[in-house]
Amino acid sequence: MSDTATPPSTPVTAGLVIIGNEILSGRTKDANLQFLGEELNQLGIRLTEVRVVSDVPDAIIEAVNTLRARYTYVFTTGGIGPTHDDITSECVAKAFDLDFGPNPEAVKLLEAHYTARGDEFTPARQRMANTPVDAVLIDNPVSVAPGFQVENVFVLPGVPRIMQTMFAGMKHRLTGGRRMVSRTVSSLVPEGRAGGPLTELQARHPETEIGSYPLNDRPGANIVIRAEDPEKADAAALDVVQMLKDLGGEPVLQEPDGA
Amino acid sequence: MSDTATPPSTPVTAGLVIIGNEILSGRTKDANLQFLGEELNQLGIRLTEVRVVSDVPDAIIEAVNTLRARYTYVFTTGGIGPTHDDITSECVAKAFDLDFGPNPEAVKLLEAHYTARGDEFTPARQRMANTPVDAVLIDNPVSVAPGFQVENVFVLPGVPRIMQTMFAGMKHRLTGGRRMVSRTVSSLVPEGRAGGPLTELQARHPETEIGSYPLNDRPGANIVIRAEDPEKADAAALDVVQMLKDLGGEPVLQEPDGA
Numbered sequence: 001m002s003d004t005a006t007p008p009s010t011p012v013t014a015g016l017v018i019i020g021n022e023i024l025s026g027r028t029k030d031a032n033l034q035f036l037g038e039e040l041n042q043l044g045i046r047l048t049e050v051r052v053v054s055d056v057p058d059a060i061i062e063a064v065n066t067l068r069a070r071y072t073y074v075f076t077t078g079g080i081g082p083t084h085d086d087i088t089s090e091c092v093a094k095a096f097d098l099d100f101g102p103n104p105e106a107v108k109l110l111e112a113h114y115t116a117r118g119d120e121f122t123p124a125r126q127r128m129a130n131t132p133v134d135a136v137l138i139d140n141p142v143s144v145a146p147g148f149q150v151e152n153v154f155v156l157p158g159v160p161r162i163m164q165t166m167f168a169g170m171k172h173r174l175t176g177g178r179r180m181v182s183r184t185v186s187s188l189v190p191e192g193r194a195g196g197p198l199t200e201l202q203a204r205h206p207e208t209e210i211g212s213y214p215l216n217d218r219p220g221a222n223i224v225i226r227a228e229d230p231e232k233a234d235a236a237a238l239d240v241v242q243m244l245k246d247l248g249g250e251p252v253l254q255e256p257d258g259a
Numbered sequence: 260m261s262d263t264a265t266p267p268s269t270p271v272t273a274g275l276v277i278i279g280n281e282i283l284s285g286r287t288k289d290a291n292l293q294f295l296g297e298e299l300n301q302l303g304i305r306l307t308e309v310r311v312v313s314d315v316p317d318a319i320i321e322a323v324n325t326l327r328a329r330y331t332y333v334f335t336t337g338g339i340g341p342t343h344d345d346i347t348s349e350c351v352a353k354a355f356d357l358d359f360g361p362n363p364e365a366v367k368l369l370e371a372h373y374t375a376r377g378d379e380f381t382p383a384r385q386r387m388a389n390t391p392v393d394a395v396l397i398d399n400p401v402s403v404a405p406g407f408q409v410e411n412v413f414v415l416p417g418v419p420r421i422m423q424t425m426f427a428g429m430k431h432r433l434t435g436g437r438r439m440v441s442r443t444v445s446s447l448v449p450e451g452r453a454g455g456p457l458t459e460l461q462a463r464h465p466e467t468e469i470g471s472y473p474l475n476d477r478p479g480a481n482i483v484i485r486a487e488d489p490e491k492a493d494a495a496a497l498d499v500v501q502m503l504k505d506l507g508g509e510p511v512l513q514e515p516d517g518a
Contacts (some may be wrong), residue, residue, distance in 0.1 A: 008260040019469055024306045025439075026296030027483065028472065033311065037285030047283045049318065050294065050311035055470070059308065082451045083471040083480075084458040114451075124454025159473060180284075192341045192373075195383025211280055211314070212342040213287065214418060221342075224286065 012045045012177035015067030018052040019060055019078040019088050020158060030076045031160040039167060044176030045073065055079060068095070068153050073174060078158030080147065082124035088155060089148070093132035096150055103131040106146050106242040113144040138170045149173070178228045183237035188220035189249035197243045198223065205236040270306045271436035274326030277311040278319055278337035278347050279417060290419040291336045303435030304332065321484060327354070327412050332433060337417030339406065341383040343481060347414060348407070350390035355409055362390040365405050372403040373393040397429045410434070437487045442496035447479035448508035456502045457482065464495040 017035055020030040030052070037047045037117075048071055053059040060079070068074045079088030093100035106129035114121045128145040131137070138154065140145035142162045147155045147170075154170065156163045191212055202210045208227040215221060223240050227233040237253055244251035275295055281287040289311070296306045306310065307330055312318040319338070327333045338347030352359035365388035373380045387404040390396070397406035401421045406414045406429075413429065415422045446453075450471055461469045467486040474480060482499050486492040496512055503510035 021468065021485075022472055022483070023292070024296050024309065025300055025441075025485075026293045026298075026306075027441075029293050033282070034285045034288050037283055039285075041284055047285075048313055050283065050309075052309035052311075054307055081471070081473060082454040084454070084461050085470050120452070122451050122455060124458075125451040127454070128451075159475065161475070182284075182286075192381050192384040192387075193379070195341040195343070195386070196381060199383075202343050210278065211344050212340070213281055214340060216418065216420070224281070226280075226284075 010177060012073075012175070013048045013071040014045050014073040015038050015071040016047060016050045017063045017067060017074065017076045018050065018158075019055065019076060021050075021085075023052055023055050023078070024054055031209040032061045032156075032158070032163055035073060035160065035164060036077075036167070038177075039171070040174075041113075041180060043171060043174055044179040045174060046058065046177075046180070047121060055085050055087060055220065057087060057094065058089050060088060064092055064095040064153060068151070070203065074153045076153065076155050077163055080128065080145070080155060080157050082122075082128050082145075089130055089132070092150060092153060092155055096132055096153075098132035098134075100132055102126070102129050103135060103137065103146075103148070105137055106131060106148075109144060109146065127228045138166050140166050141154065141169065142166075165243050180226045180228060181233050183225045183233045185223045185225070185240045185244065185251050186215075186220070186254060187244045187249040187251040188215075188218065189244050189247050189251070190219040191221050193247055194221065194223070194244060194249075195232055197247070198240070201236070201239055201243055205232065205239070208236040210236065210240070246247070271332075271434070272307045272330040272472045273299050273304050273308060273332040273334065274330040275306060275309045276319065276322045276326060276333065277309065277417075278314065278335060279311075280313050280344075282311055282337070283313055291415075291417070291422055292425060294419065295334060295336075295426070298430070299433075299435075300439060302430060302433055303438040304433060305436075305438075305439070307501060314344050314346060316346060316353065319347060321352045323351055323354040323412060327410070331411065333412045335412065335414050336422055339387065339404070339414060339416050341381075341404075345386070348391070350391055351409060351412060351414055354412075355391055357391040357393075357409070359389060359391055361388050361392040361397065362407070363387070364396055365390060365407075368403060368405065380470050395414050397425050398458045399425050400428065401425075425435045438491045439487060440492050442484045442492045444482045444484070444496055444499045444503065444510050444514040445474075445479070445513060446482075446510040447474075447477065448503050448506050448510070449478040450480050452506055453480065453482070453503060453508075456506070457499070460495070460498055460502055464491065464498070466491050467495040469495065469499070 051063045131148045135148035225236045310322045390407045394407035483493045
């Protein structure tokens with residue numbers, strides 16, 4: 001126990017709602033969960049729950065309302081394009097019981113964009129300018145159609161490339177907590193041998209979270225130690241190394257991540 | 260409307276609970292959602308909701324109980340290994356309010372396996388033989404430790420290779436409905452131009468579900484028509500082709516999937 005250690009901070013958490021039949025049918029592979037999990041962790045925000053729901057208003061509204069009450073921030077991905085199956089924005093308005101209609105700033109942006117291209121600002125494209133009243137827009141430098149924020153809910157597109165750019169442009173709006181650091185110890189000691197001692201080790205390091213993830217191709221595991229305090233993560237990691245050596249293994253402590 | 264068309268069947272649905280901090284932190288990329296979405300669709304079962312939850316008992320119990328009441332079948336992946344962070348089995352027992360302990364058949368299987376290898380049936384390995392009382396085991400031909408079924412809930416491991424083999428061995432227990440077929444029409448017509456006509460087209464084909472998915476690398480979209488009745492899917496697909504031609508596009512109707 002270090003005298004200089006700061007007390008654990010209040011955890012800052014996030015929920016994610018992934019919207020789209022194409023994800024549930026397996027047609028499209030989601031890439032947004034992993035990206036946001038990692039990015040939020042960098043900001044000291046812990047992605048705690050994800051729901052993947054279909055393009056059905058009640059399903060979207062329920063997920064948004066449950067998660068926004070439960071977590072510091074909520075992100076949605078998908079369903080904000082110009083076609084009839086893009087219903088996320090309207091559902092978020094319903095979730096907050098807010099009026100829904102053309103956002104003057106979004107209308108201006110989109111109209112200017114299509115006019116500059118000599119293209120038509122069609123009714124379908126006009127749909128992309130609809131937001132809950134007083135929503136704060138999220139810039140889209142890739143394809144112009146904005147996302148938006150209502151209170152703690154951030155509405156983002158599903159296309160990973162566009163979502164990632166927009167997230168980069170809005171993440172300064174988020175206030176993170178203390179970042180979790182992690183240490184990884186790899187060895188060929190089977191989980192079935194390490195499991196018992198690891199349970200005791202976890203009990204001796206209550207301010208760390210220890211996970212064991214079996215290797216894909218042979219017996220053995222990556223044991224991952226996560227903690228807010230780097231010193232506590234290091235102490236637990238060294239204990240894991242010793243425990244695996246005692247079991248006859250040759251553990252490798254990977255280069256620290258986020259020290 | 261075809262005279263030979265059968266009426267829509269009662270939909271057979273599924274929920275999926277993906278368990279594990281490593282998925283939420285972005286450390287591990289989930290591969291089970293897409294696999295199960297596709298496999299279930301082949302069986303005429305519609306994956307309707309997915310929840311990704313952390314290794315926290317209340318989170319797992321809540322997700323299992325909500326989804327098992329809501330859908331025909333529920334699958335869980337992850338958290339059934341030998342280490343302290345593998346808590347899924349115990350949580351499923353709690354969700355059903357069932358006693359939890361050594362399953363005689365699982366004990367026999369695992370003990371024989373480790374004995375045959377000259378290896379030890381450690382307390383950690385013994386944990387993998389614990390199930391809710393009277394659970395029906397799911398064979399694991401890869402690494403022996405079984406999954407199990409309680410009522411409509413199927414508990415599977417997180418490692419994709421093992422999960423996939425186990426699913427193949429248990430899917431005969433599932434009774435599917437009528438399978439959804441899909442048709443895909445691709446074109447370079449931007450969604451913002453096709454969106455208006457497509458809304459009307461969807462209204463004219465109420466027994467189909469039409470989704471529009473923008474291309475990743477240039478304007479245009481894949482328009483996907485899903486329906487139980489192949490004739491209805493075909494009729495809508497031909498209308499989509501005509502609509503895109505009317506907009507000056509050169510649509511391509513992909514080879515039918517699941518005709």
